[in-house]
Amino acid sequence: MTAAETYYPQEPTAPSVTTSAVPGPQSLAAIEALGQHFDARCAYFMVDYDASNGNYIVDADGNTFLDLYAQIASIALGYNNPRLIALLDTPQMKNALVNRPASGNFPAKEFDATLQKVLKLAPKGQDRVWSGLSGADANELAIKAAFMYYAQKKRGGAATPFTDSELSSVMENQAPGSPSYAVLSFKRAFHGRLFASGSCTCSKPIHKLDMPSFDWPHAEYPAYKYPLDEAANAAANRVEDDRCLALVEHLITSWATPVAALLIEPIQSEGGDNHASAYFLQGLRDVTLKHGVVFIIDEVQTGLGATGKLWCHEHSAISPPPDLVTFSKKCQSAGYWFHDPAFVPNQPYRQFNTWCGDPARMLIFGAIGQEIQEQGLLAQVNRVGDYLFGKLLALQKLYPDSFINLRGKDRGTFIAWDLPTGAQRDSLLKLLKLNGCNVGGCSDKSVRLRPTLTFEEKHVDVFIACLEKSVQQLNA
Template identity: 35%
Template sequence: MLKLTPQQVYPTLSQHMLVDGFRKMVVDLQRSEGSYLYDSLNERRYLDLFSFFATSPIGHNHPALKTPEFQEKILSVALMKPSNSDFYTTEMAEFVATFSKHAMPEHLPYLFLISGGALAVENALKAAFDWKVRKNFQKGHTEEKGTQVIHFREAFHGRSGYTLSLTNTDPTKTKYFPKFKWPRITNPKLTFPLDDAGLEQVIALEKQAVAEIEQAIHDNPDDIAAMIIEPIQGEGGDNHFRKEFFQQLRTLADENDIMLIFDEVQTGIGLTGKMWCYEHFGVQPDMVAFGKKTQVCGFMCSKRIDEAENNVFHESSRINSTWGGNLVDMV
């Protein structure tokens, strides 16, 4: 492989790629440490308030990741990098056992792993579509039905195929790409500082949102597979919601055979004081998508999915990927 200096990074990349990240900075992977990034282009150290899109929860070059034992283990995994979807290792089993013990709530026993938060959401949606269509067949439908997703204004769920129809923050990220016209609902976000007038306004917005959801269900009978929301909307503006609203969503999902999906790619893994943000609200979702701070991404699912026979956790090849989540990220 060619050897380049920090001064050659931008000219080299710019010949072949859109270089629109942090300008005039080249990260030094060896000299970055803790909460600080080292810029080898300008020989400067920066306090890191970005942490690579909130994917680096323990900082840079943590001592526990520098031990000979860990480095030997991660090197052996990186050199081979098996396709986890068909070849199993003790390293993968150790990760799943650890994740199950520390991060998986009892009501979410099923686990799917993949690389990337958008694909975590994407496959949760596919699992919901599969579940809904199969349930409709069990009810007597003779054609596929269960293809729509209720989502909210100012949501960001990724930039892959299905998620493009959900994300509606910066139009630059979605314009000109084909999208489904799925029901988009008012997001009854809180405004801080919250006073009596603000609370009254939020409650009115919640009623409006519930009415919009009920109308969408009425207009699309048996065709709503899932309802997805970020417990706190991130890119949409740090938007918070009341626990009473989440409880209403749970009731609507139960009453109408809809999977309630929480996208915790941004909010999960202790960021809000609990392992998962939804645990603050007294509501149990049917699926939780995760990523970023977990490195490997995916979704957890409840046994509600077993209402449909031969669902994606029992029938081979319904959801899958080459790597099945990156083993390097698991180790």
């Protein structure tokens, strides 16, 4: 019996869609009711979470889908995971929910034990954490930490007191107390939709229109030729890496305001599953060190195992390790990892808020991590990812026009490809749903696969059959 069967003895063996359209009539009526007082225009369908199990999600009409989107890549273990259900009965969980602590001022006496479980999951080279509530929040908190670190270093160290001019100007939102430092991010990046994270995001206008933003630069993220392991592409991709690295350095040295931090996803997810090579990431580490820029890796979508490593950037042996690494989504918790104590601001209450994170979600994060380790889910992700990629390569041979730039080899189940047009991609996603698979898109014309870590070969077979049928219908 495999890990997933242990978890999910009641998991369906196949999808089943009985409505002629998705969302079906029950979902449609519920979405309309919800829309009276909540923005429900983005709802795919209403979900019966009680009936959902493992890798299958059930909607309000009783349709059962194999789920390869998993709550926008945020469910690690599948629906109704027994270990997480059992966790709800613990006194720690009760306290974290009923007596939600302001953990900065009044931490629970068991808080350190909770943290220890979370810290076991830290990326190599990181041993400290600060916690937030969402991916955008994690990135904004990391950006704050980066600015404080940068300013402190410029000021002459943690012991150098703030000047009177800093203390007064900051209250007017003016320099020097509130300096015009910049964060360098990348075109097609997605880091969230608040104001600093939004200024770093650069994937679609709709995420940012009408919002004031900081005048921060976006460098070019390498646009590789796929497949990455084809010898013919290697030379061109290296040229692309060098071109983009030179541009990064040019922006750091020429931007009108000091670039305090560089923020990057190891695979741009919302922006189209664009990969960054180990060479490129090491190049960024080198150029940020050279110019004293804080190096932040955003692992909100790539983190916690789906790429076959616990953290995607661990596929590249970046040395020294990045300064800050942000997490959220599959972790259910959110925050940033770090290792240099200089990233703890020089005074208390500089990085602070009422809740300072969410111990309930940290407990869940810890339990997910334990399950990944005890069930060997990283090995499973690599094995199943290879199997899945092989099947997709076979489909690509049959339907090359529907599988452009297939990418994600050796990156677990974190796989994507393009359709010729956005309209065709949208049609394919719709057909996939009607045929029983819930799959998401990214960028303008990409399909992204984001199953849980408990996805197995048997799920791959179901998906591939559904996908081939859908592609045939698309091309019919």
